[in-house]
Amino acid sequence: MSAPGNQLSAHGLDLRYGDRLIVGGLDLVLPGxxxxxxxxxxxCGKSTLLRGLTRLLAPAAGTVMLDGSDIHRMSARALALRMGLLPQQPVTPDAITVEALVRLGRYPHQKLLSPWSAADQRAVDEALERTGTTALRDQPVDRLSGGQRQRAWIALALAQDTDLLLLDEPTTFLDLRHQLDVLDLVAELHAEAGRTVVMVLHDLGQAARYADHLVVLKAGRLAAAGAPADVLDAELVRSVFDVDCRVIPDPETGTPLVIPKATTKRTANASG
Incomplete structure (x- = not known):
């Protein structure tokens, strides 16, 4: 189980690319x-925010704290032992196998001149098993399907064995079945291992179904934050996404489900 804490927070956070402000004056607490x-x-700054929260992008102003400690004052190794990241569209090393990729997750645990240990191998084997990629361990990653490749990268993050896991659009380019497979895996990791998870998603229904806490951004600013049932309503969707909709309980889970209102054009196309 994860240790108490794992609370990630931003205070007066500005994130820029050159002269362009992407995230401005953000105050945010992500519950452990x-x-x-x-x-x-x-x-709107979702992926930029995740880069800022993981120290891949230095803030132009403000701070990012992990359990009250400034992450920019932590050593790279200390942070890697606390926080795992699956970036958006990660670059796979040429001709690397699934197991070799997952073994990279053990790098923060390695010490100078220390051999690969039985504990390291157990962590890799468990990560492969949990992600359903054991049978793929000898396969080149670049020959896998999109869903298989995403699971291999999640296995790498699991092998890193951190209590805090950040995923940047883990369902991008996946079909519906593989999207649900990845999100079900995330839910299992949280429920069984107690991990704190922060993930960027596009689908509001999936976000409401799988998340305990929702952060809504608009133009680099915080539009809303809280439990999905408390923050996700028709007014919010209209103001943030410019979509008229109804928000109803999901018949499967009771979580908020966004139903866009039909326009005359959409209705005519559907009937044709």
Whole structure:
């Protein structure tokens, strides 16, 4: 089980690419021991925020704290032992096998001149098993399907064995079945291992179904944050996404489900 804490927070956070401000003046607390989904329109700063929260992008102003400690004052190894990251569209090393990729997750645990240990191998084997990739361990990653490749990268993050896991659009380019497979795996990791998870998602229904906490961004600012049932309503969707909709209980889970209102054009196309 994860240790108490694993609370990630941003205080007065500005994130820039050159002169362009992407995220501005953000104050945000992501609860420990929960699954948080970050949602918002395209180009609103979701992935940039995740890069800032993981120290891949230095803040132009403000701080990012992990359990009250500034992550920019932590050593790279200390942070890697606390926080695992699956970036958006990760670059796979040429001709690397699934097992070799997953073994990279053990790098933060290695010490100078220390051999590969039985504990390292157990962590790799367990990560492969949990992600359903054991049978693929000798396969080149670049020959896998999109869903298989995504699971291999999640296995790498699991082998890193951190209590805090951040996933940037883990369902991108996956069909519906593989999207649900990945999200079910995330839910299992949280429920069984107690991991704190922060993930960027596009689908509001999936975010509401799988997350305990929702963060909604608009133009680099915080539009709303809280339990999905408390923050996701028709007014929010209209103001943030510019979509008229109804928000009803999901018949399977009771979580909020966004139903866009039909326009005359859509109705005519459907009937044709």
């Amino acid at each position: 021991g929960a699954v948080t989904a970050v949602v918002g329109p395209n180009a």
